[in-house]
Amino acid sequence: MTTLNVRVEKKTKREARKALADIGLDMSSAVNIFLKQVIVEQGLPFTPTKKDPKKIRAAWDREAAWALKHGKRYTDTKELFRDLGIE
Structure with a gap:
């Protein structure tokens, strides 16, 4: 395991943490899921x-x-x- 530091706005972090908690995820798990999807998709897992x-x-x-x-x-x-x- 390694540590990843990311700078985000306080409001974004607070709202994301609540939304994730509502579905039973913590921030670390959600970021891991996102990064694994980046690997699978070989890019962003959504279309900007x-x-x-x-x-x-x-x-x-x-x-x-x-x-x-x-x-x-x-x-x-x-x-x-x-x-x-x-x-």
């Missing part, structure tokens, strides 16, 4: 973009609203698995 985050979020919201209105709902997992071909 200059797109307006508000427009991206609005598109996600529209897609989610459409799915809620028109998407198929399941009452049991057997039906879902059957439709997914996982029987």
